[in-house]
Amino acid sequence: MLEIKDLHAVINGKEILKGINLTVRPGEIHALMGQNGAGKSTLSNVLVGNPAYEVTQGSVLFNGKDLLAMKPEERAHEGLFLSFQQPVEIPGVSMVNFMRAALNAKRKYQGLEPMNAGDFLKLMREKRKIVELDSKLANRSVNEGFSGGEKKRNEIFQMAMLEPTLSILDETDSGLDVDALRIVAEGFNKLRTPQTSALVITHYQRLLDYLKPDVVHVLLGGRIVKTGGPELALEIENKGFDWIKAETESLQGI
Amino acid sequence: MEDKNKFVKEVAEKKYEYGFTSDIQTEIIEKGLNEDVVRLISSKKEEPEWLLEFRLKAFRYWQTQEQPEWGHLKMPEIDYQAISYYADPTKGNKKDGSKSLDDIDPELMKTFDKLGIPLEERLALSGTAVDAVLDSVSVKTTFKEKLSERGIIFCSISEAVREYPDLVRQYIGSVVPYRDNYFAALNSAVFSDGSFVYIPKGVRCPMELSTYFRINARNTGQFERTLIVCDDGGYVSYLEGCTAPMRDENQLHAAIVEIVVGANAEVKYSTVQNWYPGDAEGKGGVLNLVTKRGHLRGANSKLSWTQVETGSAITWKYPSCILSGENSQAEFYSVAVTNNYQQADTGTKMIHLGRNTRSTIISKGISAGKSQNSYRGLVRVAPSAEGARNYSSCDSLLLGSTCGAHTFPYMDIHNDSAIVEHEATTSKISEEQLFYCNQRGIPTEEAVGLIVNGYAKDVINKLPMEFAVEAQKLLSVSLEGTVG
Numbered sequence A: 001m002l003e004i005k006d007l008h009a010v011i012n013g014k015e016i017l018k019g020i021n022l023t024v025r026p027g028e029i030h031a032l033m034g035q036n037g038a039g040k041s042t043l044s045n046v047l048v049g050n051p052a053y054e055v056t057q058g059s060v061l062f063n064g065k066d067l068l069a070m071k072p073e074e075r076a077h078e079g080l081f082l083s084f085q086q087p088v089e090i091p092g093v094s095m096v097n098f099m100r101a102a103l104n105a106k107r108k109y110q111g112l113e114p115m116n117a118g119d120f121l122k123l124m125r126e127k128r129k130i131v132e133l134d135s136k137l138a139n140r141s142v143n144e145g146f147s148g149g150e151k152k153r154n155e156i157f158q159m160a161m162l163e164p165t166l167s168i169l170d171e172t173d174s175g176l177d178v179d180a181l182r183i184v185a186e187g188f189n190k191l192r193t194p195q196t197s198a199l200v201i202t203h204y205q206r207l208l209d210y211l212k213p214d215v216v217h218v219l220l221g222g223r224i225v226k227t228g229g230p231e232l233a234l235e236i237e238n239k240g241f242d243w244i245k246a247e248t249e250s251l252q253g254i
Numbered sequence B: 001m002e003d004k005n006k007f008v009k010e011v012a013e014k015k016y017e018y019g020f021t022s023d024i025q026t027e028i029i030e031k032g033l034n035e036d037v038v039r040l041i042s043s044k045k046e047e048p049e050w051l052l053e054f055r056l057k058a059f060r061y062w063q064t065q066e067q068p069e070w071g072h073l074k075m076p077e078i079d080y081q082a083i084s085y086y087a088d089p090t091k092g093n094k095k096d097g098s099k100s101l102d103d104i105d106p107e108l109m110k111t112f113d114k115l116g117i118p119l120e121e122r123l124a125l126s127g128t129a130v131d132a133v134l135d136s137v138s139v140k141t142t143f144k145e146k147l148s149e150r151g152i153i154f155c156s157i158s159e160a161v162r163e164y165p166d167l168v169r170q171y172i173g174s175v176v177p178y179r180d181n182y183f184a185a186l187n188s189a190v191f192s193d194g195s196f197v198y199i200p201k202g203v204r205c206p207m208e209l210s211t212y213f214r215i216n217a218r219n220t221g222q223f224e225r226t227l228i229v230c231d232d233g234g235y236v237s238y239l240e241g242c243t244a245p246m247r248d249e250n251q252l253h254a255a256i257v258e259i260v261v262g263a264n265a266e267v268k269y270s271t272v273q274n275w276y277p278g279d280a281e282g283k284g285g286v287l288n289l290v291t292k293r294g295h296l297r298g299a300n301s302k303l304s305w306t307q308v309e310t311g312s313a314i315t316w317k318y319p320s321c322i323l324s325g326e327n328s329q330a331e332f333y334s335v336a337v338t339n340n341y342q343q344a345d346t347g348t349k350m351i352h353l354g355r356n357t358r359s360t361i362i363s364k365g366i367s368a369g370k371s372q373n374s375y376r377g378l379v380r381v382a383p384s385a386e387g388a389r390n391y392s393s394c395d396s397l398l399l400g401s402t403c404g405a406h407t408f409p410y411m412d413i414h415n416d417s418a419i420v421e422h423e424a425t426t427s428k429i430s431e432e433q434l435f436y437c438n439q440r441g442i443p444t445e446e447a448v449g450l451i452v453n454g455y456a457k458d459v460i461n462k463l464p465m466e467f468a469v470e471a472q473k474l475l476s477v478s479l480e481g482t483v484g
Helices: A040-048 A072-077 A095-109 A117-130 A135-139 A148-162 A178-191 A205-211 A230-239 A242-251 B002-014 B035-044 B049-063 B106-114 B144-148 B157-163 B165-171 B182-190 B431-439 B444-460 B465-479
Strands: A002-011 A014-024 A029-033 A054-062 A080-083 A090-094 A166-170 A197-201 A215-220 A223-228 B128-134 B137-141 B153-156 B195-199 B208-214 B225-230 B235-243 B250-253 B256-261 B266-273 B285-296 B302-309 B314-317 B320-323 B329-338 B343-352 B358-367 B372-381 B389-398 B404-413 B419-428
Touching (some): A014 A223, A029 A040, A029 A230, A040 A072, A040 A197, A072 A080, A080 A148, A090 B431, A095 A135, A095 B431, A095 B444, A117 A148, A117 A178, A178 A205, A197 A205, A215 A242, A230 A242, B035 B049, B144 B153, B153 B157, B157 B195, B165 B225, B195 B235, B256 B266, B256 B302, B285 B302, B302 B444, B329 B372, B329 B444, B343 B358, B343 B389, B389 B444, B404 B419, B431 B444
Parallel strands (some): A029 A197, B195 B225, B208 B235, B285 B320, B329 B358, B343 B372, B372 B404, B389 B419
Antiparallel strands (some): B128 B137, B153 B195
8 A cells, every 4th residue: 555665855954764665555554663853753744745845765655656746635635644743723714614625625536526515514423423522623713722632633533534545643642641542542443444554653652552553663763673563562662762773773783 | 846837827817807808889088187077077977066066176175185195005106197087888878867778788788797797687696786887887777676666776876966966965975075085085076976875764675785896998097986875774785896807007996985874774885896906017907095984873873894805906995984873883894815016005994973882893914925915994082982992803814925914003092981902913824734734635725715714704704695705716816826
């Protein structure tokens, strides 16, 4: 589904990604761990086409198509979704209007007519239950005045509405209390199908306890330096990253 | 990248949809302005002596005045002698005021059809009566008979001068005297046509009344004059729309709107101003220099101005309210959009004279390109205005970093019991907001439209339904190609 090969990217002239190789197959959940500055968020931004980042080398195939050649909105229409680390507020634009524009843009891309208002509102009602978002939030402006936890729930709600095939969760667990984390994680799990995959960026095991990743990667200095099963995340939880750093350095002969 | 350029180019080309010209046989008087021209206009309209006197007084006053320069505007030099002050596209037709559609040049009918303004009643939007003004002359007023059954008068001001001279004489210049300002004096001297509305005591007007203004002829100015009188207990909702062809030179539009509101009466005045804004380099466009004012004469009267301003090279306009009647309420809701080299200096004046009068000002400026957008407002509370209240909120939204937004709020408070509040904010559409929309599948142009409409929502919601839809589209179109 996703095939990243030798991906290099820069922001403000500084190279952050230095050759990422990663393959995600349908139904798989990959966890991406690593210290701050390792390039995790850069990778997610590059994948969704944030114009602030520049790809200097490498390729990304998404369902066989050249992802890097697509505009951000096309990537979304093709089934890519990012749950933002810090969702931005858009004052004055109601969630209803926002989601309607998003959903209908996708339908247009698929050659479908816009969804009628009644069906749309019904769909909103169904989907917001998944993350226990109440109707008041759904009628408010996009993320405006939402608490940190509400913003993250709102991200998963949007994911439920747009039904992506590959979701990137960029520190969706940050700033969540135990209950909010459970709601978000369980909401995410309800949306899983054998065809949908996810790339989960996190610092903590507690989110992975819910999501149960198939593969865990460790990012260091813009490269994936270690890949393992779920047990790797547990090991990091106990021992931190330093041992991986040491291991990598000895392998590289530094 | 190439796709994007193509898109932007397409948008730039289609941007102003109403820029066509019509080939209509039009009688245009010679360029220039002097007393003879004023007399000629008056005689063409077969006006009574008192109105000619009014015009001449205004003209003589105008000659003693200088064009005001206090606006935050770079005004091009206006050569008042290079403009024709009267253009009549109905020349050759009957002039008895009861124009039937058969009398109207088919080319002229086509013009209004193209603008989406049906002059045949059977085709009309349900519930809207239209007065169509092309250049200096009212072409057609629809639903006149139906309205007259309730005693409502809706006709061109020229016709009103002939048919209801006493009403016109009583009210014209009573809210905006010819000495009010330079452009008001000019308009009072040479005004051509416009609409007249009279709502009798206790009558609710059953349909929206609307005037559609269009400038067609070259090198002519449009100087329309609208007078709305809503007697005690009456109600009317009035809409105004306007467009002009794309021309390289500036076109002058100096209008006056006067509104008189009786006790317990209510008037809603909505404008969607879409005059030609000039091209992307700032060439051409309408100079929109307008004086609009309402007088809330009676107790418990209400007046609201709602305006969506997307057009004109220069907008100089301050729809205002004089709140004389006790407990009278005035509202001003405005969205002003400027793009490319457009300049807007617009706002309102709320003059509180009566006890317990209340006013609300909601202004939203949206600037893009290299445009300049200013809010200018005055809240005056007279010593007599015990318990007056005003709330003002002026927001500016900037798209890009080459435009300017300015706020000039003036307050002049002479009663200690008054409560006056003012809030102002300036914000920008951020890259993060646009990217967030993109990531959800919403293309940038659409995202800008969504954000701008969200920002202007409080004002758009005040417009009548059909106008609101029109205004939403207009906002998006005016700003296409400004971001990204």
